[in-house]
Amino acid sequence: MRRFVIGAVALLVAVLGVIPAAQAHDYLVGSTPKLNSTITAAPKQVSLKFNDIVLTRPAPPELSVQGPDGRYYETGCATVSDTTVVVPVALGGAGKYTVTWRIVSADGHPVSDSISFTYRPTAGVTGAKGIAAPKSCAVDAGASNSATKPTSSSGGVPTGAVVAVVIIVIVGVAGAALIVLTRGRRRPDEALEDDDED
Structure with missing residues (x-):
């Protein structure tokens, strides 16, 4: 789980790095x-x-x-x-x-x-x-x-498209991290039930 979260954060940082280049x-x-x-x-x-x-x-x-x-x-x-x-x-x-x-x-x-x-x-x-x-x-x-048009072999990229991709990636990474973290935790009432059975 820790590796997944670290990898997700690294991916997010890399994707966000595209924005300044596209908006320069x-x-x-x-x-x-x-x-x-x-x-x-x-x-x-x-x-x-x-x-x-x-x-x-x-x-x-x-x-x-x-x-x-x-x-x-x-x-x-x-x-x-x-x-x-x-x-x-x-x-x-x-x-x-x-x-x-x-x-x-x-x-x-x-x-x-x-x-x-x-x-x-x-x-x-x-x-x-x-x-x-x-x-x-x-x-x-x-x-x-x-x-x-802002398209050329010199690297012009429409800023709107880049921002849309970044938003999708951010939502996806955040959602995946939330699911992993939630599954990794046990609810307090479940833990109490296990203790009672013991």
Whole structure:
């Protein structure tokens, strides 16, 4: 009985360990330009790579690139390809650029953050003028790609299914443990009857 209870508890702990993994939000694993890097050639796009797929519903990804002058330098809407979000850009003058994003991660929750890089063009290079506000992208730019569902070879798992399985396992383990413990005990009146017979 003791071994059964220990085994049941170990199984329960192992199953519960799946929940944080399933509910973990996507996080940035790489970018081009790289975080805190200094570049001398103006890129045509800025890309962000995440640890898991990026969803395009219920909201498309938002990605802006703000220059040292406070203006914005993305020239189009962000697009998604599995774990990567890309936005076209035309940088302006030299200085620090901040890339800010908001995405829907594989677990269905929104995630937002920012990184920066420094642009140091060679002398005589003329940059773009930028725009006063981030580009508005109301249309789902990535609706046609495969990142619209939280299923992928990268390991996206629907959180609801995991939680349902965990609840079933918890109820099953608790019920089995209760049955074993109850059978292992003798009721007080049964014990008294045995004593009387002796």
